[in-house]
Amino acid sequence: MMSKKIILFLMAMITCIAYAGQRSKVRYEFPANMPDAVKQEYIKQCDKGLALYDINCSGCHNTPAGKRSVIPDFSQDQLIGYELRVKNPKHESSIPETTVTAEELGLIMTFLTYKKKNE
Numbered sequence: 286m287m288s289k290k291i292i293l294f295l296m297a298m299i300t301c302i303a304y305a306g307q308r309s310k311v312r313y314e315f316p317a318n319m320p321d322a323v324k325q326e327y328i329k330q331c332d333k334g335l336a337l338y339d340i341n342c343s344g345c346h347n348t349p350a351g352k353r354s355v356i357p358d359f360s361q362d363q364l365i366g367y368e369l370r371v372k373n374p375k376h377e378s379s380i381p382e383t384t385v386t387a388e389e390l391g392l393i394m395t396f397l398t399y400k401k402k403n404e
């Protein structure tokens with residue numbers, strides 16, 4: 286009797302872990318012809334960009350969907366305008382260069398560019 290309970294418990298645990306892992310994973314989309322070594326480098330940059338985005342941008346830009354927080358799909362034009370920090374005066378005060386350096390912003394842009402689009 287006891288062992289059956291333990292097995293059921295373990296199965297539930299494994300399901301939870303698999304589910305959580307799948308949900309928290311943000312995947313990226315790279316051009317098909319990108320060489321593997323380059324891709325590995327971009328994945329590292331995207332991971333850093335994601336962490337920086339979560340800290341500096343998600344508060345204003347994510348939309349809640351149940352327990353999830355959805356990152357918007359910015360267009361390439363929006364990203365370029367934003368990277369130059371000229372398009373949006375609202376950002377001047379909320380995220381000046383002293384908070385998000387040019388290098389950090391570059392990582393965030395890389396992440397947003399290759400982030401898998403929302404369905």
Ligand code: HEC
Binds near residue numbers: 362364366375380
């Ligand atoms: C204090 C709130 C706030 C924070 C923090 C913030 N934004 Fe924004 N952002 C806005 C608002 C407001 C707009 C303009 C409304 C809109 O176009 O949706 C905007 C617009 C944008 C746009 C679209 C620009 C365009 O040309 O249409 C991009 C891209 C963007 N933000 C990226 C970022 C990134 C990247 C970060 C983090 C480094 C960030 N934002 C942090 C409030 C914020």
